Amino acid sequence: MKVLVKPERCKECGLCDAFCPKKAISHADHTNLAGYHPIVIDDEKCIGCGICYTTCPDGVFHVLGK
């Protein structure tokens, strides 16, 4: 795993999905407490580049850097 996520903060804005260069981000079928389908990262595709962190307005991501 290269990125930790806080799914409870996700507002499903879709910015990370759109900018992810590896298309590694999708959304869960379930909703979080705020009613949004939080993002899910495909660890196989993720390269830990940090673009999701950069574009996320809600502090969902923590790129571990390893």
Added chain:
Amino acid sequence: MAVERKVPAIIDNPMSFCPGCGHGIIIRLICECLEELGQNQNIIFPIGVSCSSNLGGGLVTDRLHCPHGRAGAVATGMKRVNPDNIIITYQGDGDAYNIGIAESINAAYRNENITVITVNNTNFGMTGGQMSVTTMEGQKTSTSTHGRDCSITGFPMRFPELVASQFHIAYAARGTVSSPAHINQLKGYIKNAIEAQMNKEGYSVVEVLSPCPINWNLTPIKAMERIDNELISYFPLGEFKQRSVKEA
């Protein structure tokens, strides 16, 4: 080559901005810069009235809600009595350029050693998307329902260019959050602005073109595209007043 990227502790809170709003990115960038410059425990934010007010619940720093538009004056008072603290106003376009234009202009005019971050989303977001001085010609808002008629309401105001050309200030720039590359460029501008203040060079301002998906009636992605396709041609990105490097 992977680098750790973690939301700075002083802003690591859930905030009630709308999905896809640019505010969350902008305040995170400011806090990243403060952290990287070693100023995250030396910061006071005078916060504007608008969506900016949400920072009251987000920031874990000294912060003060200012009357609408007055952050430039409040910041002046703070900086004059606490010259060693970093003072950053965080305001929207309606706050800084409509109701607060006198305070904003005069802080720049005096070259107060403060940093002003204005979030330009071309409308009054918090109150439901009314026209502001940065609303684009033809843009429909709740007070320009047929599209802004600039012949009777004036043309969108370019504040960084105004203060950069007219006053003796330290730094003025405009960035945006519309793409990862732009976000990285913006972070450089914000860092310059804070460094200018640390170096006592004087007034620094960074305007940020920021999406307001809800009031623009666009999806977050489409809102970012609007910035790239419609706003940047009128509100160009870049530095309008560069820092003049002082001898150490």
Added chain:
Amino acid sequence: MKGNIAIAEAAVRAGVRLYAGYPITPSSEIMEYLSWRLPEVGGAFVQAESELAGINTVYGGSSCGVRVLTASSGPGISLKQEGISVLSDEELPALVINVVRYGNGLGTLFSSQCDYLRETRGGGNGDYRCIVLCPSSIQEAVDMVSTAYELGEKYRVVVVMMTEGALGQMMEPVTLPDFQEPKRNYWGFDGKYSYKKIGIFDRDSKKEAVELNKKYAEIKANEQRWEEEGIEDADYVFVAYGVPGRSTLGAIRELRAEGHKVGLIRPITAWPFPEKAFEHINKNVKGIITVEANATGQLVDDAALFTKKVLRADIPVYALPFVYGVPPIREIKAKFAQILAGEIKEVY
């Protein structure tokens, strides 16, 4: 010394380290003096672009825990109400000096007491009060500056010193107070988030309002200040503050010498109003008379309220509104004669 300048120097000596304001007659000497005097002691002076900016600059300074000051007159204080309301909401102290001049709108340059109701009722939007001090001499004003900051910091409220054009402009001998070491209040910002605050959307406004009102009740109970003379046996008690309070004192002394049983209550705090003074009034008093430098009679509202509350409902309360200026002793005496003759009717 001239009133405005003596007050400004007293502020420096009380440890004020930020002044921000905008010029307006008859208050401008305060800022003129501080423009060079504050930098001498390491303080900051900001000539703001407007009264709005002035009070908000003061708000910023107060948030950092230093003693701050702004001064203006009627129309300028109107603009400052935004900031006074915000200071009150954030429970940050400041001293605001209103060198009162007469009139609505732009008004006039005449010395007056026309802002009584505004100052004593909070003034801006919302549900707050400021402590309102009204000196009648330059010495009293100078001595009051330090008290104003102590009260403001004790209760964390805005203190308004309501002087008058006459007091600001006249000259009297004065003994200046000693220098105090400038202080930093514990709530002041230091950039390290040492003093925790919650955001505007996370506040419990109802609970806060109830707490605030408790504080105001405490101020009312503990901080009433006044001067009284000859009210225990008086047939008629005058109520007057500020410079008219001084001439009224002269008038009651002359009237006493002429055989009239008259007394004076001179409020030093207009808010909290000195209700307790009314407990000292002769129970068989025949009337209460306010002397005021305004046209509509403003002080009379409070004088009547507490006459009816503390004494009896059937005691007539008269107003002698002199519009502006300082009412001369002979005119106060002449009006008193008219009251005795039944030519002036009570207001309440």
